[in-house]
Amino acid sequence: MSAMFPVTNCCCFICVRQKNVAIIESFGKFSLKADAGVHCLIPCVQGVASALSLKLRQLSVTCETKTKDNVFVTVEVAVQYEVIDPEAAHYKLTDPASQIRAYVEDVIRGTIPTKTLDETFSSKDQLAVAVTSQLSAKMGEYGYDIRKALVTDLAPDRGVKAAMNEINAQKRLKDASTAKAEGEKILLVKAAEADKEAKYLSGLGVAQQRSAIVNGLKGSITTFSNQVSDSSPKDVMDLLLLTQYFDTLKDIGNNPHSRKTLFVNHGPSAVTQLQAALKNDLMTSGKMER
Numbered sequence: 001m002s003a004m005f006p007v008t009n010c011c012c013f014i015c016v017r018q019k020n021v022a023i024i025e026s027f028g029k030f031s032l033k034a035d036a037g038v039h040c041l042i043p044c045v046q047g048v049a050s051a052l053s054l055k056l057r058q059l060s061v062t063c064e065t066k067t068k069d070n071v072f073v074t075v076e077v078a079v080q081y082e083v084i085d086p087e088a089a090h091y092k093l094t095d096p097a098s099q100i101r102a103y104v105e106d107v108i109r110g111t112i113p114t115k116t117l118d119e120t121f122s123s124k125d126q127l128a129v130a131v132t133s134q135l136s137a138k139m140g141e142y143g144y145d146i147r148k149a150l151v152t153d154l155a156p157d158r159g160v161k162a163a164m165n166e167i168n169a170q171k172r173l174k175d176a177s178t179a180k181a182e183g184e185k186i187l188l189v190k191a192a193e194a195d196k197e198a199k200y201l202s203g204l205g206v207a208q209q210r211s212a213i214v215n216g217l218k219g220s221i222t223t224f225s226n227q228v229s230d231s232s233p234k235d236v237m238d239l240l241l242l243t244q245y246f247d248t249l250k251d252i253g254n255n256p257h258s259r260k261t262l263f264v265n266h267g268p269s270a271v272t273q274l275q276a277a278l279k280n281d282l283m284t285s286g287k288m289e290r
Contacts, residue, residue, distance in 0.1 A: 088143030
């Protein structure tokens with residue numbers, strides 16, 4: 001602001017502070033603009049009509065309006081402005097703050113109702129640009145420059161905000177449940193694939209084991225028949241079955257973890273009976289397959 005300091009009765013001095021300007025009038029008519037510093041006025045002729053600040057100022061405007069999807073929102077806009085033409089600012093506007101507030105509210109109420117709530121949140125920058133452009137065009141005529149308009153807050157009604165938070169929370173819970181189910185599905189699939197691979201490898205191992213046993217028995221029969229005269233393959237098989245029979249009994253008896261009682265026929269004819277039973281089972285299964 002400016003301050004006037006009378007010095008004598010015949011003259012008057014004013015001191016205008018930095019970043020301020022004084023409007024000087026002569027007999028009620030505009031005379032000059034007094035910039036920062038000391039100025040001498042003609043007594044009884046010139047006087048200070050007003051002092052305007054040239055500093056950048058900010059005006060906060062709060063406006064409530066309705067969106068396109070019938071949601072009431074409260075918008076807060078911070079308008080930064082400064083005086084660029086002190087003469088026009090003094091003579092054309094009585095209350096610049098009220099004028100700027102009215103223009104901002106008009107822009108907000110003309111823009112927000114054309115957008116949904118989601119579109120309003122995503123277009124805050126567009127709203128700020130619209131306020132700045134329209135204000136600059138209007139207030140420039142009155143000696144004010146609108147530097148920038150900032151949308152500092154955009155808040156819907158409390159009930160709408162709570163509903164939005166609940167929707168977001170339920171959506172996240174749904175996504176979490178879906179992700180958990182997908183993870184469990186992957187674990188089950190991987191476990192089934194591992195079980196399938198294990199069974200395949202186990203069967204392959206059993207088949208290879210049986211093939212090795214057959215090849216070993218075949219080699220043993222051939223070797224025994226070549227070394228012992230007057231021996232038939234049947235004699236060799238009987239001898240091998242007898243040997244495996246006693247080895248099995250020995251393994252069962254020596255196993256410390258075996259806690260079961262096994263009743264088996266034991267006698268000179270046990271191997272013969274076992275061979276006959278196996279042969280009978282093989283023939284029966286062959287007939288059933290046919």
